[in-house]
Amino acid sequence: MYGKAFAPEYQGALTTLSVNSSLVDVLAEGTEKLREAERSGRPAEAARCGLAVAEAHRRLGHVGDADRAWKASYRAARAADDTAAMAWALWSGGTLARQRGAFPLAWRLLGLAAELGERGGDIVVRGYSLAGLAETGRIQGDYAAVGRLHEQLLAEARRRGEARHTVWALEGIAQMHRNTGDHDRAYALFEEAAQIAEQAEDRRGYAWALRGLADILSVRDKDTEGALELLSRAEAGCRAMNLTSALAYNHKMRGNVLYRAERYAEARELYEQALEEFRVMSEPRGEALARLGLAKSRAQLGRDRAETAAELADLARTLERSGLKHSREMVARALEEFGLAAEIVR
Secondary structure (H helix, E strand, O other): OOOOOOOOOOOHHHOOOOOOOOHHHHHHHHHHHHHHHHHOOOHHHHHHHHHHHHHHHHHHOOHHHHHHHHHHHHHHHHHOOOHHHHHHHHHHHHHHHHHOOOHHHHHHHHHHHHHHHHHOOOHHHHHHHHHHHHHHHHHHOOHHHHHHHHHHHHHHHHHHOOHHHHHHHHHHHHHHHHHOOOHHHHHHHHHHHHHHHHHOOOHHHHHHHHHHHHHHHHHHHOOHHHHHHHHHHHHHHHHHHOOHHHHHHHHHHHHHHHHHOOOHHHHHHHHHHHHHHHHHOOOHHHHHHHHHHHHHHHHHOOOOHHHHHHHHHHHHHHHHHHOOHHHHHHHHHHHHHOOOHHHOOO
16 A cells, blocks of 8 residues: 655755646755755755755756755855755756766765665655666666666665655666566556556656557557547646646657657658757757657658768767667667668667
8 A cells, every 4th residue: 555655856945846847846856955054054954955955956957056055055064064955955866867868977876875875864855866876777778787676776765655766666677577578567657557556656767658558559559549538647747736847748758659650741840940949958868859750751741862871870979979779779779660770870
């Protein structure tokens, strides 16, 4: 049995905020409480409020502000000798590093966060940090390395009845099954995640689960309209909370669904929209995936083969440097799809 989802990153004077609070509201209230704590000389409270500010900025795509906020939170926590708050700040910084595609930094910061969380006796930040490490490896395509960690974290979350973390783990495992071709297993896991998230009133987790279900409906069942309907429901939740990154990935997935349905002109428009959204928030993984979809759509609409080959070659090199193994494999499949594998210049 799972209780209502909560947001442990909203701490100190901000514990009354909901997991579904609009990020614009979180940022406004967090900034106000942070300034109050700084004026009254309470570094521990400043660290806790600064964490919410950092996370709101990150999820809104304000990369520079998020970077400054998590570092300020860490400095305040260190001044207060608050080990757990230091761990939370490092978790935020590591999550931002992953979002920006700085994977070695993400591994380092999240690893330190897990260590400090254990040392400070905060099992929640330890769990979130280990989850961050697992997600970093999954995004890079290292499924063998992090699959067991996902399963371990899922078991821990189920045991504690933590709906939000259970949903996260289910979605991560589902995505790995989807990417390795086990669509039935992926669908069942996304479906369970959606049910738990809806019951726990976890709008963010619910939106991501709907996106996963839409993907499976499209690729496995060729159910274009069903997939688009799920994505529309997910988008409504993203907009209600100002979930900038999730909304961009939703638009990218809508492009995928339309591409599979051979509605290439519509797909091109969605990929262009998603690409701009990812660029604004400096999210290189999303940008690369949108670029790939856009290149494929343009190719289907008659773009010159040499231009398509050059675009895919550049994208392949970018992904090779960033260490995104699964995404690099997707580019290789695109080259095969258009008969361009022999033309790519390394």
